């Protein structure tokens with residue numbers, strides 16, 4: 001996909017507006033860039049995994065053991081491709097490309113105490129490795145448990161949606177895919193391509209509504225639960241109001257303690273024994 | 274003022290030497306982690322918050338409890354509690370300090386904590402917790418210093434040479450007089466009271482925010498919700514009580530100091546409150562588990578806690594040793610005014626709380642894991658037993674805690690109200 005000058009100018013001006021009003025919602029959904037994985041096309045060659053390692057200069061993991069089934073994300077493996085059986089339809093096996101979902105309202109970003117996680121206007125959610133203090137709260141709050149701790153760098157790391165290649169180039173993994181199982185483009189364009197498929201077949205588009213809509217969509221031949229994938233709830237998981245609501249329980253308990261202490265002190269003020 | 278005499282110097286020194294060895298064990302594993310990899314502290318990539326974090330919770334939460342108890346004396350003005358202010362505050366300072374050291378070992382890059390100030394994130398519970406605890410520690414230190422300043426000056430008068438200068442320096446003898454001229458109408462006691470109120474507010478908010486750190490993680494079903502912000506405060510209060518009762522009785526026994534009648538009455542009263550709170554704790558834990566039964570994933574988590582690999586840790590340590598046995602001992606000892614019984618019960622409670630923090634932390638992280646093969650829950654549970662180096666480090670931390678406590682008892686006027 002090539003981004004022409006008009007689009008580029010549009011991105012830049014919207015960035016500027018966003019910078020001034022500091023409101024990510026300015027970035028309308030139709031202008032968001034997403035990565036798309038069509039599970040039914042994937043042949044499991046894992047070229048995306050090596051391309052990602054090459055572009056991001058990721059090290060080989062100690063005891064790195066590339067298997068078809070149980071490769072897990074680590075601080076140095078930001079994307080994995082595993083062969084997964086459809087549990088409701090056991091003769092069907094599919095390769096699933098699994099990485100950060102780049103949520104529209106990222107829980108990880110709301111959790112990071114030092115604001116090391118930023119959301120770019122293209123939709124990419126990126127950890128600033130020079131700022132991260134390595135508390136791993138992003139991992140705890142991410143509904144997909146994506147950011148992994150790199151024991152050598154002592155920080156959390158994850159897929160960046162190749163924000164440093166966009167808009168000149170597509171993400172490294174997308175470009176490496178030999179069968180076009182991966183794609184990258186404007187969200188509404190990709191959605192309009194996929195929607196007819198969803199209507200015809202029993203397919204499921206992971207990321208369309210989960211976690212408020214994510215910038216990585218996966219087309220699955222059956223619901224994600226059949227593949228044992230973790231599915232985030234449809235609503236956003238970085239809701240400040242919800243956080244306030246939960247904290248208020250603590251505030252109420254604290255106030256109750258104060259009241260009890262005060263009453264206790266009124267009764268026993270001069271009690272020596 | 275009566276200064277405590279450590280009657281047997283050799284015993285005291287031997288005790289310090291033993292503690293130093295334990296601290297060295299901790300330093301050894303810390304150096305190993307810096308030279309090789311911090312992986313020696315984390316037993317799994319998936320259970321990413323481990324023993325250091327549970328130890329942090331154990332320390333800082335009970336520290337807040339200690340601050341709450343001492344506030345009854347010199348903030349809420351209940352006379353009988355004033356006798357424990359200095360000791361309680363010293364213990365509170367040590368617990369928060371060692372809690373912070375513990376979390377420092379857990380963080381990947383503690384050297385970057387400056388970003389907590391430079392680029393704050395006010396929607397992050399950890400940011401609030403870190404900031405509030407930092408203020409809390411500062412307030413506690415100022416409050417404690419104001420309370421012991423006059424005593425420090427008195428000690429300085431009885432000493433000579435280097436020791437005199439040391440105590441005068443601790444009391445900021447010259448500097449404080451210059452400062453006080455700018456604040457003519459405020460006495461140290463008033464300052465300590467104002468700062469004490471701030472310490473109480475920041476400490477309690479920080480502890481409830483610690484609960485919120487877990488309560489906000491929507492994807493961890495076992496933690497999510499308003500339960501932990503409240504529960505942390507309640508458990509802070511009774512764990513602070515257990516710390517206080519256990520240590521104060523133990524110290525009086527070891528140093529052979531007679532427990533005065535007023536202190537004895539207070540200990541008995543606090544033990545009654547502790548028993549009540551233990552009962553409340555059992556109810557709250559049951560309620561938490563009961564309400565968890567409406568969510569399929571939480572049911573699996575609860576199963577792992579109650580009947581899975583955590584069953585011994587939960588039933589034996591958390592429930593039996595941490596609640597049922599202490600309640601029995603306390604009920605028996607309070608009626609007979611047996612202080613050693615109260616002491617043993619308190620230490621059992623502390624042991625139980627240590628395990629309770631660990632259980633809550635680890636079990637909460639088991640779901641949801643990426644489970645591509647549809648394995649059963651018990652198959653995908655990662656290893657949860659701490660590594661030997663983690664255990665060394667924890668021992669080192671407890672060694673350091675006891676070392677500072679012993680030094681404080683000898684050199685600072687924290688117990689000076691009682692006759693030896």
Ligand code: SF4
Pocket residue numbers: 100101102103106107108109125141142143144145146147158
């Ligand atoms: S998937 Fe997780 S790490 Fe990625 S943006 Fe969403 S919350 Fe953050």
Ligand code: SF4
Pocket residue numbers: 111112113114115116117127131132133134135136137138139147155156
């Ligand atoms: S590990 Fe790093 S990026 Fe993640 S929440 Fe902590 S400081 Fe932020």
Ligand code: SF4
Pocket residue numbers: 035051052053055056078079099158159160161162171172173174
């Ligand atoms: S988008 Fe970039 S960083 Fe993310 S998985 Fe693909 S190559 Fe790696």
